Amino acid sequence: MSRSMFTGLAATAIALALGMSPAAAQISDNRIKIGVLTDMSGPFRDLAGPNSTAATRMAVQDFGNKLGNVQIEVVQADHQNRADVGATIAREWFDRDGVDVIIDVANSAVALAVSQIARERNKVLLATGPATDALTGAQTCSPNTVHYVYDTWALANGTARAVVESGGKSWFIITADYAFGHSLEAAAMRVVRETGGDVRGTVRVPLNTPDFSSFLLQAQSSRAQIVGLANAGADTINSVKQAAEFGLGRRGQKLASLLVFLSDIHSLGLQTAQGLQFTEAFYWDLNDSTRAWSRRFGEQASPRGTMPSMVHAGNYSVVTQYLNAVQATGTDGGLAVVNKMKEAPYNDPLFGNGQIRADGRRVHDMYLFEAKAPNESRGPWDYYKLVRTIPGEQAFRPLSHPDNCAATRG
Amino acid sequence: MLDLEAALTQGTLGLINGAFYAMLSLGLAVIFGLLNIVNFAHGALYMLGAFVAWGLLTFLGLGYFPALILAPLIVGAIGILLERTVLKPLYKLDHLYGLLATFGVALILEGVLRNEFGVSGMPYAVPPDLRGVVDLGYMFLPRYRGWVVLVSLLVCLGTWYMIEKTRLGAYLRAATENPALVQAFGINVPVMITLTYGFGVALAGLSGVLAAPIYSVNPNMGSSLIIVVFAVVVIGGMGSILGSIITGFALGFIEGMTKVVYPEASTTVVFIIMAIVLLIKPAGLFGRA
């Protein structure tokens, strides 16, 4: 999609908005306030952080900063990766500052807390940042929460299935010894076994361990074909870097990372990252519309020219859908808007066709990517090649799964 | 699970980590021994060393080996600046104040770098001359890791020799016991103290450069390490040079073994040892009570 088409969309949006003035009476204090609650200082800063606010603002700008005569405002805050700080900010935003919707929330613990708070107050959480599939879990799901981009289930499922099906039958998994690591590990082990592979061993590593050599050698001596990394951020970077150093690849072992973002690959450099396989929901260079939007994003991002992570893209896309739903229903009441968002499939320029299910999970295609070798890359940020597309219905945890949201289990 | 070969392998890897602990805790011990400052900024300065190496490569095209010399000098110079401005007024006060002031410095350094460079880290490759592996019989050791141990051993022993066996070291030790008397002999004690702090943090900077090719170069890399290194210094005996070196290597080794037997506890084992040591030998293994 080209830039002019976006402007066109925005113009249509405004035109539509102008026609809905009677409904505007149902919008609290006559403004829509979007709170970007994200990690500005910790491990998720680069995959979300300040650029999440930039992506959110882009969506708001496309609506001309208003719906009819209702102003749209964006505020931001750093949850500092502390659930109590995030929860306090969320409460105050909802209770006093008139925030209608909280977005991003890269950090699972904070997201789970905010999800409950939004539910109690009939507000909305658009979770694009957190990984945990507990947001749509049996007891922890909420009708006011949309979990947009990815989750641990989809990532582990996507990568493990694709890798086993292309011959990587035996696995050794290095897991971050934290709830999200455990859930990645559990999901991957299940898939590997279901698809006829076997897990030779796992090792649980404390978070922020700088040195992985010991665990990599344990993986090596297991003689598994695939070394799965159920960790994130600096832990992933350190393990990939050291796997290259210890020459895992030379002895025929392959690395499969269960949670990798574009910013991680950027940091590793292709020399080190090449050959790494992983699942993501978005890549800037997928098609014309992702390229067009990403270029626009790059102009507003800091540092300039940064390409968006899937979380950034998710923020733009989900805010657009949210504002469309507010417009259509003429209210900013949490449940009403989220139900509207769930009503029909939406063909998103960035994430393709997909629908938000009853449990709040948006289902869309996921992609298995491989990091390019340095000589395959044609320029800055040209990092991924697409290995295969994982259809949405295979990628995510089914509605009927016993671990899935009990209230909406089909 | 723990057969001899695996034990040897993990022990070797542990010693490599121990090399980092030894060098960092050595710097801390030198600073504590001679300045009475608990230098909480040590982790941040280690991180700064890695960032300087990255900066030298990215902006000036200077590779690993020049960085190995230049980065510690730059970090040392920053340390001297810190000592002159922040630490000087604190010598007569309780340890607590030095600790808090340097903690503040660490927060500032890390915060600024986070704003500037984000947290994902900077790429820094192993220098071409040190790539590849050596066959030790029981394992393949990356040559770079061997190099790290070698440099660390040389630096640690060199420092120990300088402080315990040379005339300069004798002055330094005398100055900690009785600064007024040493001053009376015509030795400029304040300058000596400043240079000592510079040297201590230069060691941190050097460790940072050594770490850059194998660990993620990011603003948080020091903060997760500092508390462990502290434990090492305390176990060895605050201010004991030889104690910090030996404890550094030994703890790396023990941590390595824990990674095989009970990996979840590998970051906690250091604290368990610290508690036990402090209860049995209050001044640390090599400290004087």
Add this chain to the structure above:
Amino acid sequence: MAAPISAPASAQAGLPLPTTGMPRHQVIALAVMVLFFALAPFAGLYSVFLMKVMCFALFACAFNLLLGYVGLLSFGHAAYFGFSSYLAAHAAKAWGFTPELAILFAVAGSALIGLAFGALAIRRQGIYFAMITLALAQMVFFFCLQAPFTGGENGIQSVPRPPLFGFIPMQGDLQVYWLVFALFIGGFLLVYRIVHSPFGQVLKAIRENEPRAISLGYRVDHYKLIAFVLSAALAGLAGAAKAFVVQLASLTDVAWQMSGEVVLMTLVGGMGTMFGPVVGAFTIITMQTYLAEFGAWVTVIQGGIFLLCVLAFRRGIVGEVARLTRKSF
């Protein structure tokens, strides 16, 4: 060599001997504080924010009891605060305890850990005391990370607020507010009482000159241990209250950074002063909450304040006020 910790404002400003009542300026300060927290939620300050301030203020008061009045720097106080928060959250969520029972249970738990850790730690002094408390606290952290009931880094989420004593509803934030208010003021007065009792006088004597206290026939270790347990229990009270305020218990409250934060609060406010920890907690929590939109600059600003405090205002805010007015607060 280093001067002993201490040098708090009260010592220099001429410590009032234990008298029957509170000096007038302290009564006024106390009244101002009570009125402030009683009226602030109606004057536009956000109640959840104020509750957090009170929880941390109580935490800092508990910590200050040890640092300011016994001269012991504990670098592991997060263990009592955070673990108690887990205990209260778990008791309320899994066992359906009413708030007062959950809080009692949690305080008892943290007092017990305090007793065990204190007995080990008080045998050492100075930096070694700090390090041993840190080491023990790291073990608590490890336990909280590994134990299944804590939910790992996701923590214990959506802690219920059952009716107090089984019949006073606790659903609204304001209802919880009065509970926290009562706990905070009660805890504060308890600390005041401890510090100004004959027991507290002995503690200060130990701080000023331990050998002399010993030679006067005091069993210094007993005094230290009792102070340690009281401090741990009060920190636990603060942590348990916080679990009901934010309705979650998480790993950040047991991490060593939290132990550092309470040192910061006490230092900024003024250690060894009664009101210092309260002012310090208010300052730091305000910064964390209202500077949140500045993102990563928060840590830089915090670092700057640390430096400023250490270099220029070593007595802390309240300590400086005490110096200027020549009164102890």
